[in-house]
Amino acid sequence: MEAGKAYNYEVNGYDYELDTTDGSIDGYEENDDESYDEFHECYGDFDTTIVMYHGREYSCSVDDLGEFVWIDSEEMYYHESDVDRCPWCGEWFVKDDGHESELTGNCYCSEGCKEKAEDCYISENKQIELKAA
Numbered sequence: 213m214e215a216g217k218a219y220n221y222e223v224n225g226y227d228y229e230l231d232t233t234d235g236s237i238d239g240y241e242e243n244d245d246e247s248y249d250e251f252h253e254c255y256g257d258f259d260t261t262i263v264m265y266h267g268r269e270y271s272c273s274v275d276d277l278g279e280f281v282w283i284d285s286e287e288m289y290y291h292e293s294d295v296d297r298c299p300w301c302g303e304w305f306v307k308d309d310g311h312e313s314e315l316t317g318n319c320y321c322s323e324g325c326k327e328k329a330e331d332c333y334i335s336e337n338k339q340i341e342l343k344a345a
């Protein structure tokens with residue numbers, strides 16, 4: 213009885229310590245249940261994903277990705293102000309990674325698209341020159 217009591221007490225004490233620790237972690241987890249959307253600076257009950265905005269990563273609610281575009285090649289959401297649509301193939305690409313053509317004045321998703329667009333531009337201009345001549 214005496215030993216059992218001591219044992220129980222010890223176990224209780226140990227459990228209690230665990231509970232205390234868990235309790236404080238639970239306390240934080242209650243806050244974590246409220247996800248933080250860094251981009252919109254708000255807490256809420258939503259799942260978050262990583263988005264890129266002006267070269268920085270932010271967490272963002274998956275329910276609030278209206279301003280973001282999924283970029284296949286990067287496997288990441290980018291802000292619409294950081295991306296452009298390739299005028300040749302129509303794919304979204306990150307502006308910083310764009311291939312700018314001095315010839316057409318446009319920016320393309322890849323070197324391949326740029327070359328094709330330039331070829332097209334050159335042959336079109338030849339036709340215009342021929343017609344003009």
Ligand SMILES: [Zn+2]
Pocket residue numbers: 298299300301302303320321322325
């Ligand atoms: Zn393209």
